[in-house]
Amino acid sequence: MSGAAAPLRNDEALVDAIVDEREALEKTWNDPPGFLGWLMSTNHKRVGKRFITTAFVFFILGGILAVLMRVQLARPENNFLGPDLYNQIFTMHGTTMMFLFAVPMMEAMAVYLVPLMVGTRSIAFPRLNAFGYWVYLFGGTMIYVAFILNVGPDAGWFSYVPLSGPDYSPGKRVDFWAQLITFTEVSALVVSTELITTIFKLRAPGMSLNRIPLYVWSILVTSFMIFFAMPTVALASVSLMMDRLVGTHFFNPAEGGDPILWQHLFWFFGHPEVYIIFIPATGFVSTIIPTFVRRPAFGYTALVLSLISTGFIGFGLWVHHMFAVGLPRMGESFFTAATMMIVIPSGIQIFCWIATIWGGRPIFKTPFIFVLGFFFTFVLGGMTGVMQASIPVDLQVHDTYFVVAHFHYVLIGGSVFPLFGALYYWMPKFTGRMLSERLGKINFWLMFIGFNLTFFPMHQLGLKGMTRRVYTYPAEMGWADMNLAATAGGVLLTLGVLVFIINFFRSVRSGELAGDNPWNAGTLEWATSSPPPVYNFLRLPTVAGRDTLWTQPDDQPEVVGLRSDVRQVLVTKMLDAEPDHIEEFPTPTIWPLLAALATTLLFIASIFTPWAVVWGSIPVAVALIGWFWPRKRQADERPPEDIKEKVGEEKAIRLMEETP
């Protein structure tokens, strides 16, 4: 399998050959030109960038809603927002941040980065990827249009029944919410499918499972969690829709249904959901730290095992959101124990990262500073998490601002800080230009101080009895000062985000050129140019160890033999990444967009009539058939060895050519 030295005569010939190959690859992998071509694109980097941008826009929208809430809460008995609008706004804030920002953002980064990090030309099922993006975009647009038309959801991001049921939420508000869940669920599931397949089958030769970058491991675990978590919430939201639309009684206590069933279904998804957001962030941390302390991550195996055990234990904790429901006590105690158990893998990760820093020589660039900020905020949020795991303490703090503080500490501190670090880290790869370090540091300190000023006082507010989801509070409760502080912090936080946006546009216009590997990092995405060409790598790399670029010898082999005039992708074996076969990838097409439009039509129409599920499936079916209808492949076929064994080579090829 190791080859001979390339038989090239001299440098000039070499350069010519490379230029030719580049052009050919470019032609093969490019999207068609024009706006239509833009709509047809299936390139994972293009789709990934769209995904990231869209998710970031939703972050800003969600953030603007948050600021509106903070303005309302800055003073007691404020009249800025009434209850109707406030309830819609906090619901939209939570829903946006969880379903339209955090999860899609983590997937979006993976869509861009994973194929590069495992050293392949494309994400698996690129058309599905485009479809996943469109569905997400249309779903998010739908909910915001609904919100603007004053049919925004108003029952909270977990829409407890019966409040969200037909009797207490008439109108269509909750239906839009439930349908948004279906949209994001479809999108998340298809993207997870692609990512798992990419990670298992498209790795560069030699990248055996124990050499996968830690970030890629985190995405693998996340994707599996999505498989088991998302279907549950889809089922819940569909049941809710049916209760509301066709008169079923899943959650109606008068007819044998049970509102508690909703809570179990939702949180069986909802708890893993928070790790779906957090685990990719640990992947960012595990990537950024080694680069900026100039050494491999300490405890690779321990880190991987922590991720996997977090993935498993994460499904056994959901009842800690329901301690006040009055479930049987023994059962509840089990969930306390399980919740405390999940601290152990988180602790192991924290300790390994500290050890990595300890044993390295840190360079204090912006990405690394965000990671240091992450330690502070996440560990603090983790500590309040442990407190809430205790049933007695949780009975007091549940549904108060203490919980609001906890989850912003872990969500923003634990995921958004690493995300910003990751944006600073990979932006040179995305755009080819560096972001400003100076603005980066201003950005960090504004966000860090603003964040703590916003959310730290909320702990105390919770203990002093301020419940969450209240649109206002009486002056005599003594909550005003701390709320004012929180609002002031929110302003700083907003400024911080603004600085990031400015930094980004400045960099795109006139940032310093990055070069292939500005941080001198060790993973494969830095082995290609910045931004990478459409085909990612001129020749696929091979891998001989972890942190490939740091450890590989100068003459590390490259892969040749993939045709440059056909979209060929090398498929490798799942465990040891030996080359296995060559797959021809589909060309760009408009069908995923049409399929997404048809799906959107079906989903939105079924808010109004159940029959939409019947007639709406016709355009969906048409679009899917158009999408999957095979075209004759361009390259010759070669049957696999076991087939040749079974039927003989001659016959295998002849059979395939037989066309009736």
Place this chain on the structure above:
Amino acid sequence: MSIIATKLCAHRSSIFCCLLLAACCSLLSGCAGVQSAVDPAGPQAGSISGLWWLMLYTLSAVFVIVICFVLVAAFRRRRPLSGESADGPDTRPEAEQERRMSRTVIAGVALTILILFVLLVSSYLTGRKIYSAGYSAQGALMIEVTGHQWWWDVRYNDPSPSRMVTTANEIHIPVGRAVVFRLTSADVIHSFWIPNLHGKMDLIPGHYTNIWIKADRAGTYRGQCAEFCGYQHAHMAFTVVVEPEEQYRAWYESQLRSAPQPSTPQQARGQEVFLSSPCIMCHRVQGTDAGGRAGPDLTHIGTRPTLGAGTVENTRGNLAGWVIDPQKIKPGIRMPPNNLEPQDLQALLDYLQSLK
């Protein structure tokens, strides 16, 4: 620790650590209040706040130690490396140091498990204490609370039905007697929470939940609905009056009485207005024909401290505003506005305020 401390000083990080401690300490101060989880007035809230302080101290210590380690790891002085590999990656870290770090990490994990175990056990023991508390159902007061959007229907159970008391948004309990609250909801999920006395318990339609409470300290406390229940979730509070047994008895007897008959012509006129208006579809006044159940019982409205489940103080002006247009004070509420002639309104107010 001292080594860490010295190192920290060297890096001026100690200021930072002090700030950190100050922030943590701010949690300790100023938590007294009528709706505070850390100002307990009974054994349940007391046990919980004991557990809370244990957790706060332990976990703050853990937090500070972890952050110290992070800071030292990041800012400690390092031996300068020899020339060429100065900013290249160090792919072959020194074996001795790696071994030392492994040992530290393992020790950290062991310590984590130990701490978690201690917290788990103390949490479990506290849980046992607050749940059963060994009260016998006999001497206990049994109060049934039904949540409504957005008010509390409160009924005191008694073996003889004629001695059952119904009130709304106001609970009186005697000092030192165990009380069991039996909770359910008439519409959506609410949550019953008196922070000074106990944690919260949900009120769920189709279910009954129980919560045991005992109060040791007389006083007036505030409770609030903690589960989001729609428009006016923010205004679903109630008053809890903890008073000595005799006082409680007296209050109870007063609640047993029917509404007093009007004693002035103005009040009589008010009663007429009340009984001939839609009010009686939803409200009950014991001893009259008003028997509605959809809204709070008004038999003793004159004695209640607040209107609209803690929304506004029960003054004549507020009462007037409330009767005429409750939607202004508590938008979205189920009570419709009432168009009344000024004289009728004054009479009605006289009547309502006489209901003591």
Place this chain on the structure above:
Amino acid sequence: MSARRTIDVSHLPTYAFRHRALTWYATWSMILMEGTMLVVFLISYFFLRTRVTNWPPGVMKPPDLLWGTVNLGIILVSAIPNQFAKKASEKLDLRGVRLWMIVTFLFAIAFSVVRIFEFAALNCRWDDNAYGSIVWANMVFHTTHLLTDVADTIVLIILMFVGPIEGKRFVDVSENCIYWDFVVVMWLMVYAVIYIGPRLT
């Protein structure tokens, strides 16, 4: 640039079956998530069952056994031609694939027709009570998968007749067979819960 060593992959096959194929991962992803959904549906069934004393509640009767059991027979038998189709596809045996796919397809059609009678014999409506809702939900859920696979099968059969016939198509057939096996297993579970479950009290 010094001459790099290279690995030549140009001789590798252009398709492969089972876990070597990318589509195998897509199929199993589908099965994993749909399977999770099914299991959660079934758990919800038992959860709701604990909320009432009688199951089915009140005077309702459990679904009539006849049509469900007929379908159980049909679908179990259909697993055999399905297996043949899978085997044939992995031998690139075009004639075999056509034959056995059509046979499986006929079974699927028979199953779908009987399904209509099944719905009529459930002895409950979805809006009667929570029991009716969850029974219908399970049935509709299974039917959706049934119809999806039938549609997929039709498309594949057409492709196997009009071409272009490529190795990849045989891989698709093999995946489709795996999916049908899943529909079979799902029905075993749904049948056991909906038809047998209420009779076991």
